[in-house]
Amino acid sequence: MRLNGARIVCESLVKEGVEVMFGIPGGAVIPFYDVLPEFPQLRHILCRHEQGSAHAAEGYARVRGKVGVCVATSGPGATNLVTGIASAYLDSAPMVAFTGQVARPFIGKDAFQEIDITGITLPITKHNYLVTSAADMATVVREAFHIARTGRPGPVLIDIPRDVFIEEAEFRYPDKVNLRGYKPTVQGHPAQIKKAVGLIEEASRPLILAGRGVLISNASAELKELAERAQIPVVTTLLGISSFPESHVLSLGMLGMHGMAYANMAVEAADLIVAIGMRFDDRATAKVSSFAPHAKVIHIDVDPAEIGKNVKVDVPIVGDVRPILRSLNKAVGQSSNGEWISQLDEWRREHPSTAVRETESLIPQYVVRQIFEVTSGDAIVVSGVGQNQMWAAQFFEYNKPNTWVSAGGLGPMGFELPAAMGAQVGRPDETVWCIAGDGGFQMTLQELATIDQENLPVKIAILNNRHLGMVRQWQEMFYERRYVATPLKGPDFVKVAEAYGIAGLRVTDKALVTSAVQTAMDHDGPFLIDFQVEPEENVYPMVPPGAGLSEIVEAPREEARVS
Amino acid sequence: MAKHSLVALVEDKPGVLNRVASLFRRRNFNIDSIAVGHSETPGLSRMNIVVDGTATSVEQVRKQLDKLIDVVKVSDISEESLVARELALVRVKCTPQTRSQIIEIVDVFRANIVDVAMDSMVVEITGDEDKIGSLYQLLRGFGIVEIARTGRIAMARGAARAVGAGGKPQRRAARSRKVKGADEVSNL
Numbered sequence: 001m002r003l004n005g006a007r008i009v010c011e012s013l014v015k016e017g018v019e020v021m022f023g024i025p026g027g028a029v030i031p032f033y034d035v036l037p038e039f040p041q042l043r044h045i046l047c048r049h050e051q052g053s054a055h056a057a058e059g060y061a062r063v064r065g066k067v068g069v070c071v072a073t074s075g076p077g078a079t080n081l082v083t084g085i086a087s088a089y090l091d092s093a094p095m096v097a098f099t100g101q102v103a104r105p106f107i108g109k110d111a112f113q114e115i116d117i118t119g120i121t122l123p124i125t126k127h128n129y130l131v132t133s134a135a136d137m138a139t140v141v142r143e144a145f146h147i148a149r150t151g152r153p154g155p156v157l158i159d160i161p162r163d164v165f166i167e168e169a170e171f172r173y174p175d176k177v178n179l180r181g182y183k184p185t186v187q188g189h190p191a192q193i194k195k196a197v198g199l200i201e202e203a204s205r206p207l208i209l210a211g212r213g214v215l216i217s218n219a220s221a222e223l224k225e226l227a228e229r230a231q232i233p234v235v236t237t238l239l240g241i242s243s244f245p246e247s248h249v250l251s252l253g254m255l256g257m258h259g260m261a262y263a264n265m266a267v268e269a270a271d272l273i274v275a276i277g278m279r280f281d282d283r284a285t286a287k288v289s290s291f292a293p294h295a296k297v298i299h300i301d302v303d304p305a306e307i308g309k310n311v312k313v314d315v316p317i318v319g320d321v322r323p324i325l326r327s328l329n330k331a332v333g334q335s336s337n338g339e340w341i342s343q344l345d346e347w348r349r350e351h352p353s354t355a356v357r358e359t360e361s362l363i364p365q366y367v368v369r370q371i372f373e374v375t376s377g378d379a380i381v382v383s384g385v386g387q388n389q390m391w392a393a394q395f396f397e398y399n400k401p402n403t404w405v406s407a408g409g410l411g412p413m414g415f416e417l418p419a420a421m422g423a424q425v426g427r428p429d430e431t432v433w434c435i436a437g438d439g440g441f442q443m444t445l446q447e448l449a450t451i452d453q454e455n456l457p458v459k460i461a462i463l464n465n466r467h468l469g470m471v472r473q474w475q476e477m478f479y480e481r482r483y484v485a486t487p488l489k490g491p492d493f494v495k496v497a498e499a500y501g502i503a504g505l506r507v508t509d510k511a512l513v514t515s516a517v518q519t520a521m522d523h524d525g526p527f528l529i530d531f532q533v534e535p536e537e538n539v540y541p542m543v544p545p546g547a548g549l550s551e552i553v554e555a556p557r558e559e560a561r562v563s
Numbered sequence: 564m565a566k567h568s569l570v571a572l573v574e575d576k577p578g579v580l581n582r583v584a585s586l587f588r589r590r591n592f593n594i595d596s597i598a599v600g601h602s603e604t605p606g607l608s609r610m611n612i613v614v615d616g617t618a619t620s621v622e623q624v625r626k627q628l629d630k631l632i633d634v635v636k637v638s639d640i641s642e643e644s645l646v647a648r649e650l651a652l653v654r655v656k657c658t659p660q661t662r663s664q665i666i667e668i669v670d671v672f673r674a675n676i677v678d679v680a681m682d683s684m685v686v687e688i689t690g691d692e693d694k695i696g697s698l699y700q701l702l703r704g705f706g707i708v709e710i711a712r713t714g715r716i717a718m719a720r721g722a723a724r725a726v727g728a729g730g731k732p733q734r735r736a737a738r739s740r741k742v743k744g745a746d747e748v749s750n751l
Contacts, residue, residue: 122582123589127632130578147632181574181635305626308619 001172005134006032006165009098010039012141015173018069019043020060020425021098022053026073027113028100031165045425045454048446050077052418054084055407055444058093059422062405063380063430065218067094067148068422074100075113078159079120083412085155086124090409091239092212094153096144097125103163104132118159126154131161134169146177151184152303153216184302188317188324195315196274196298197331203272203296205340206232209255209284212239212408213277213301213321220244220401222325223276229329231337232274233344235263237284238389239408240277242398252344253354255549256284258390261351261541264549266344270295277301277321280310281409290548300324351554353541354394362510364388364463364533368395371433371461374517379431380405380423384416384440386470388463390539392435414443417460421447424456431459431521438464439488448500451526459520460528462493465535473538478545497528504528566595567621568645568717569612571628571637572602579633583610586631592616592624596649596714607635611716640719647717651695652677653686656706665705672698683708691715 003011009032013021020043025033036044047053050072057068068088072081078099088095101107102114118128127147129140137160144156200206214223220243227234227250234244235255244251253260255267264286267273273295278284285291288310299306299313300321307316317324356365368391371379382405383392389406398404405423407415420434441462451458463469472486497504503523507516507530520527540555573579580599587594595613602609614621621639628637657665662684669676669686672694678685688698692715699710 118578119581122585179632182632303630305623305630307626309623 001170002168003171004031004035004166004168005131005137005160006035007038008134008137008169008171009141009160009165010035010042011171012138012173013042013069014039016141016145017066019066020045021069021071022047022056022060022422023071023098024048024050024053024073024077026077026100028074028102028162029071029077029098029165031162032071032098032100032160044071045450047418047450049444050080051083051414052421052444052447052450054081054095054097055087055412055415055418056422056425056447057095057097058084058088058091058407059382059405059419060426061088061093061095061422062091063402063423064426065402066426067096067145069096069098071098072100073113074102074117074162075115078115078117082120082124083410085121085157087407087410087412087415088155089124089126091407092153092216093155094148095155096141096148097155097157099157099159100165101130101159101161104161105163107161118157121157124155125157126152128157128159130159131164134164134167137164137169138171138173142174143177143179147179147182151182185304185318186320186323188300188319188327190327192315192317193324193327193331196317196328199272199296199298199315200230200232200274200328200332201335204337205270206230206272206274206337207266207270207295208232208234209237209267209273209275209278210234210240210243211237211276211278212243214240214243215277215401217277217302217321218401219277219322219325222322222329224248225329226325226332230332230335231341233266233341235259235266237278237281237408238393238406241393241406242401242404245399246397247399250341252348254393257286257543258394258539258541259284259543259549260353260394261552261554262344262347262353264541264543264552265347265351267292267295268550269343273297275299275301276325279303279306282310283408285311285549286543287546287548290550353554356395357555359534360510362508362513362531362533363537364391364465364531365395365537366510367461367463367513367531367533368392368435370513370517371435372396374514374521375431375433379403379433380427381433381435382406382416382420382423383435384437385411385413386437386440386468387465387473387537387539388416388435388437388440388469391463413437413440416440417444417451418447420458420460421451421454421456424458425454432457434458434460436460436462437469438462438466438493439468441493442488442491445496448497448502448526452501455525457524458526460526461517462528462530463533464493464530465533465537467535470539472536476536476538493528493530502526502528504530506530506532508532564615564617565641567614567616567639567641568647568715569610569614569621569625569628569637569639570717571610571612572604572635573608573610574633574635575601575606575608576633579608580610582631582633583612583628586627587614587624590624590627592620596712598714598716611714613715640717643719644721645717646720647691647715648689649692649695649713649715650687650689651699651710651712653688653699653702653707654683654709655686655702656683656708658682661705665702668698668701674698
């Protein structure tokens with residue numbers, strides 16, 4: 001079958017089971033958009049900024065478990081994708097990004113809207129392609145999807161010159177990919193698994209650190225089995241939240257810079273760390289030389305380059321988390337670790353890191369907790385980056401896999417709204433709450449138009465403290481309250497929502513929080529709530545920069561009353 | 564810190580050298596030298612990369628290189644017994660008085676004179692870095708106009724142990740508790 005390059009792309013997307021793409025057309029990709037109506041099974045969502053397209057593709061991919069697809073034109077369209085591609089790279093989210101390129105004869109001539117996007121995205125993609133012939137297109141798309149979703153997932157970019165979209169070639173979709181330089185390990189090495197079992201059975205204070213790899217590998221059930229079988233308490237990384245039910249008796253919540261005090265204390269005291277699908281990020285380990293000083297380390301990860309990158313490992317197991325946990329579960333004996341678990345329970349009681357303070361005024365922690373209460377936790381929460389992200393991580397209890405979507409790696413402000421939009425597209429029947437800060441929200445709020453156009457019922461909570469809150473907190477703590485360039489004025493977010501055709505409410509009174517959240521839930525369609533919260537509220541606990549996990553600073557005592 | 568010889572078998576495709584070089588830059592590594600040419604397998608090139616670093620950091624960069632889709636295999640052969648060679652061309656100034664002295668030095672080094680002009684000569688030398696360095700020191704007094712070096716290429720000695728698509732798995736290098744520098748400066 002002879003088809004032009006644009007139709008080959010579409011046929012290939014259909015073969016890959018793509019159901020939706022997020023994009024914006026432009027000169028170089030008009031030939032692609034021109035044939036899209038011939039493929040009604042490919043839904044296209046028109047975004048308002050390419051950064052939104054890429055974040056939406058990540059949000060979609062993370063809750064749907066499929067490859068997220070975004071499309072942009074050459075030059076500025078392509079460069080606007082960069083933040084979103086980098087975010088997907090650092091969050092190991094499967095994504096294929098299509099960009100248009102100027103026609104082949106113009107490449108290298110600095111033509112209008114020409115940019116070397118494969119060069120630009122070299123360090124932030126798992127792989128990328130410049131397609132120089134329509135005859136290569138099907139193979140490239142096949143390889144790109146394979147690379148994006150297998151092994152450690154990540155973004156792959158395909159740059160297509162305008163005339164390659166128009167050029168005709170024979171279309172046959174390859175059954176197999178043949179990449180001699182890419183063969184991810186799946187099964188763990190039996191000898192390593194045996195050693196790991198030995199360490200687990202010997203340990204008296206074992207601790208699991210679960211990361212996003214557990215979610216990627218769809219291994220939450222296996223993780224739960226291991227934890228229960230060997231009685232190992234579980235802490236998660238920021239990106240590992242929702243991989244293990246936080247209501248579980250063995251759950252210790254999140255570790256790290258703003259982790260639970262008892263989770264960090266557990267790391268400090270543990271004699272064995274079982275790290276699963278996580279990469280010892282500096283926000284998780286704090287000062288790396290004093291990380292888990294008494295522990296041996298088992299590290300399970302699909303990416304061999306993560307082994308020994310930041311922390312010394314005693315037993316590395318390279319491979320896919322799920323089959324490795326299955327092998328471990330078959331081999332590991334039952335333990336009790338009773339003394340260790342009661343010690344941790346005591347710390348949990350003494351250091352109630354997730355208790356919301358009793359206050360007269362409206363504090364953001366209370367807002368997040370009320371969203372949890374009203375939804376009974378049955379929602380997908382998408383956060384931005386900064387204080388709002390930490391409060392959303394701390395004060396909502398995540399019990400179902402992939403109910404937490406946060407850009408933990410790159411930390412791009414403005415992730416929240418487009419990613420929530422993508423998550424809602426991926427899970428149309430779930431409630432999606434976007435928890436935003438007033439700073440980050442203003443970076444991508446134009447996607448309200450997309451949300452309205454597609455009638456996506458995203459619920460938006462802005463924790464509006466009229467500041468770039470996390471930077472302000474650092475200025476307060478480490479720069480003697482010199483609030484340089486952090487106070488923000490306006491806008492009126494309810495009016496902004498209204499201008500985009502979206503209903504909204506402003507809440508200044510603590511007593512009205514619950515009913516406002518309920519109103520949003522009852523509303524058929526998207527809804528925005530501008531919560532005017534205390535401007536100088538800080539995120540606690542906190543490990544100061546440069547300190548070890550054990551040096552965690554908790555909320556000032558007089559504030560730590562339990563509600 | 565020591566010099567490490569990495570040998571990588573890579574797809575012979577446009578942009579592969581850029582991917583490799585870019586990875587070194589991004590991971591904060593300096594390449595001492597890099598030499599690329601066809602391998603014995605059609606469609607694959609062999610890269611010889613010399614890099615300065617600790618065993619741990621070079622092991623990390625080796626694994627990162629291995630992650631590149633276009634890199635089929637990569638090994639650190641520094642701990643093996645090696646045959647390593649580099650070729651240099653040196654254009655050195657000469658006069659009727661110094662010409663014979665230069666020829667004598669070149670002979671001692673078993674180097675070749677490959678071009679002669681009225682006021683200069685081009686010397687070709689093959690050997691390890693020490694040998695090339697020594698010749699360079701001796702010729703410097705006469706005035707070196709230009710020098711071109713290929714960078715080191717290397718192979719392990721002994722029976723068939725090609726760093727090829729079906730070669731032996733690499734040995735794991737020693738690991739240390741932390742990565743250099745990550746602790747002294749926290750990531751704000």
